[in-house]
Amino acid sequence: MSHQDSTILCRLILMPSGRQGKVECGQTVLDAARQLGVGIESICGGRQTCGKCLIAHETGIFQKHGIESKNSHLTPPEAEEQAYAEEHGLDLSKYRLSCSARLKGDALIFVPESSLARKQVIRKEASDLQIAVNPAVRLMYITVEPAILEGTADWERVQRAVSNQWHASDIQLDPVLFPRLQSALRQGNWAITLTLWNNAEVIRIEPGYVERMAGFAVDVGSTTLAGHLVDLLTGQVLATRSMMNPQVRYGEDLMSRVSYGITEPEGLARMHRAVLKAVNDLAVEAAASVDLHQDDIVDVVLVGNTVMHHILLGIDPVELGGAPFALAVSDPVDIKARDLGLTSVSKGAYAHILPCIAGHVGADNAAVLLAEQPQLDDQITLVVDIGTNAEILLGNRTRMLSASSPTGPAFEGAQITHGQRATPGAIERFRIDTGQGQMHYKVVGDQRWSGEIDADQSLKPTGICGSGIIEVVGELFIHRLIDRSGRFVKDAESLHPAVRLQPNGRTYEVVIADSEQTSTGHDIVVTQNDIRQIQLAKGALYAGIRLLMERFGTDRVDRIKLAGAFGSYIDPTYAMVIGLIPDCDLINVTAVGNSAGDGARIALLNAESRKEAQEAARSVEYVETAIAPHFQEFFVAAMALPHAEDKFPHLAGILPPRNSPGDRRKDRSSRSRRTG
């Protein structure tokens, strides 16, 4: 840079952002753009080798902006830039490397999306949420003075190079990487690429110029772990892998794992090791599937419910098993992956664990806040994540509330006569055909309804899962076979051939599939008691929702988002019929899939979102249902079925969608599923 030029100012306009301002002439377009707040990508540090900082120079008179942008207003390409252009077929009359082109006068510059340091990544089809790729880690290529006699040490020369070439000072090196620094400098012939975490600490050192970094976002569910391997330069998902949580062997549900940790001397350590091994295995598998070296995984984000969160950190979850349900820590935790036992990622990498909200509302819910952003909306959103406990978030930009309702495991098929998880063979849909008095069902793993197909060709049912039972209860109610109290009406057996007295001779049950249809050789039935279990579960959930609505001071919600696997399976209409969720325009009730996993990916891609998650988690007011004065009252009231006769008259007698096989939500089967 010529020092004479340095006091002359010229006007720089950056499109498409429209940012503009006066900047010192003589500096590179890259530096000038950064001053105006437009971050242009660069890895090679201005050596005209990475090509990340490509810009287009627009020439002409721009009257709106009052400038003339001329060819001569940028310094002509020198040898390195010409070499790069030749090698990569770049037309230098249109495009320039912004690290090379220096301003000599006013200029209008177009910065393509691909050159922006913070690219926008569209999260998913159904959403308009865009995430800027701005991870907690960045790459920094430097050339270092060779070692000389009587000279300074390698690390001191690296610090000097970083300061001179990247204007970054006070960077630290993870001390376990000193051995690597020495060898990388020599392998790279005094050129290395550093990976910097939080602009403060060098966590990886590679010889020469490197343009690879990936991250791993894992949703640690009680039942399933799902991991996304993400390219941290482009934001793209490279691979997704899931597996069953190996802790399942120590207890199906959370509370049995808490008690395993208490009763077995080595219980906590075993569960900790098991889940970390699973995360390691997932990372190894995911990396191998795209030929990525594990050392290229330089950042990790973990989310999970509070019990998983604690076990991940090696904290005994016992306190979460009883009042006052105290978390050991709720703030986000940055911990060296190696300190967790995560050995399948880069040695210096950190794992970021999202914050918890309260004793029963975990980091997975903080991730849901990131993915769904109800806290940024004017409208009142209800987000429900149903598992053994249902976590409820309710509110808008003015106030967010959360609660956890003890729904019990009925929605997961437990404590139901023929209940089972939503695995292939489970009845997940159910209709009563009033015209012919027939029953129709659909099982997981088969797109067709039972009436549409020959019994021989169909996947035979083995039981009934949560969404199936909800539809059974809903249909029985719509067809007035049960009343608002959930009891079969008097002489119900005479109203429909599938209804019969139970062997006790006092209560009824309804046959969903008879022994000839099932793979078990027995009838699959839903009993009076099964209906009672569902009423208890939905009563608990609805009471929690009502409690939050009361606290918030609203008697309606604008949107309902059903998160998690169960939320993806249930039909919102039937959820409303049985009073699982409050009334809401059906178009505003959506299943948002693995929202926690999406949130984990967002936290991986964007460092600022981690602060957002922390602030959001802190600002959420937690309401403990166990001590809320109205909860029991709401619970008792919510046991009954709502006045659906008035609200869903169109449902009575509807037929199953014979002519439109398949599910309402076409993308469901391709979604990653999460279970509580």
Added chain:
Amino acid sequence: MSHQDSTILCRLILMPSGRQGKVECGQTVLDAARQLGVGIESICGGRQTCGKCLIAHETGIFQKHGIESKNSHLTPPEAEEQAYAEEHGLDLSKYRLSCSARLKGDALIFVPESSLARKQVIRKEASDLQIAVNPAVRLMYITVEPAILEGTADWERVQRAVSNQWHASDIQLDPVLFPRLQSALRQGNWAITLTLWNNAEVIRIEPGYVERMAGFAVDVGSTTLAGHLVDLLTGQVLATRSMMNPQVRYGEDLMSRVSYGITEPEGLARMHRAVLKAVNDLAVEAAASVDLHQDDIVDVVLVGNTVMHHILLGIDPVELGGAPFALAVSDPVDIKARDLGLTSVSKGAYAHILPCIAGHVGADNAAVLLAEQPQLDDQITLVVDIGTNAEILLGNRTRMLSASSPTGPAFEGAQITHGQRATPGAIERFRIDTGQGQMHYKVVGDQRWSGEIDADQSLKPTGICGSGIIEVVGELFIHRLIDRSGRFVKDAESLHPAVRLQPNGRTYEVVIADSEQTSTGHDIVVTQNDIRQIQLAKGALYAGIRLLMERFGTDRVDRIKLAGAFGSYIDPTYAMVIGLIPDCDLINVTAVGNSAGDGARIALLNAESRKEAQEAARSVEYVETAIAPHFQEFFVAAMALPHAEDKFPHLAGILPPRNSPGDRRKDRSSRSRRTG
């Protein structure tokens, strides 16, 4: 504190420091003294339980200071203080707890040494250097609000307690301690003692009130490891343990270890593990010897030469084996002890590794700077640490220089016909008795000279060590049996009965002990070639010293300090006779023993000394002898023996000190010894 009082000022005088000033009335003496820069110890945080903050209130009229100090100028003791006084037999009319007594008027307060936060610890008898006990770790007792329903997490409440009770904010918790936090809070009934590192990070959590913390300072020598376990509250050494460096099996000297690391695929890792295991074992042994729990070792300081420094950090020392002798890092390193593999200390503890000065001048020399402080002196000090290489520090407060001279292993007895290390049986002293033509020697492990005792009772010699050979050469020279070139004079065999022709018939040797005296059954001799080896070694050392003196621009030094084991064994007179060190008034030539170990202990006791060491290490100018233009010239010149005839006439013909058995330096055998 009454808010009305808070604007009234009173005068506080603190003895014996004499610090005084006006402070706000109403506050505790503890807080007021801190404002005046007098740190009073406190662990319990003002709960009147630890008694660390005891002060004496002096009453009367102090005309010199213009104040009257009255009983009524301190608030009377309340219930807690009275309870403490009763329990501990404290006379409250004289002594008060400064965390309890509040100022109501002018007061003169005596702060006993034991209540000062920074106690002075005398380093060693021979030195006036005092070190303030102000370690990098401190204890902090807090009481934390119990967990409640809908309350915040444990860690957030701990942060609040630290902020309220200690006015410290932004403290972090080592995330591996979250499991410990939860259990300690409950075990301690919501009272815990934190150990804080660098006023920033909690590295240990203990339930209840705890008043224990220790540190471990280790000098990792090539041959010997010496570890000091130190009480970090009092500064006292609790235990000292040493052991042979297990790396010796991979090579006696440094260069053979460097080459082991190169030639063996697992060589570096093996040496790293071996030395870390040794440090672990030392810490375990030292802690066990004083019944200290390993978890109470909360800080570690390590020093060593550059090769040991690198191997400790897992860095390949190969670069130190050849030009340009580049260090991977010279700045001090703070690394989690667990990341080094140091498992025998508290889980969250850091290890601080002192800075290196240059490729051949290591962290042990930085420690020597701390212990000897030549850089703070007006006088010119020469510090020499002799091993296979001799490290030389020369200078004063205006400028410090360092160099490493390739003395080779002759001073350690290698490459000498009957040479050996300074272990029991080695001849370490030697005199020629001109009167009777006899030879007298003294061996390591026996305080008596050979002439004083019956041969049967004596420890028979097995060989000769460095200090012995130096005295042999010196005596031969004083008695004119060899000339300035180091050659035996013509017809030397006729001048003394112990001198004889070697079997080659051309060169001479001198018999130091004959076959009847030795335990080997052979004569122990010093040959013409042995003398040549010593000349080469001392020439290299002296040339290095001359080089630094030339660079410094001086032809004299004011003091000479001989560091390390060899420096403790050699007699400064003979060192000067043969020209090992420059001329200096003998009274100013001292053996400073394991100065590196002392420096390590200083760095452990005083966090500020770590910065001093870094600044001192950075400011030292390193002179590479390999490229210094005058080094070869100086080396050749220094091969000759100096004109000792003129300088040490009193030495010719002196007798061994028959009547004063034992060594000149009485404390030598009790010193911890270090071998380069």
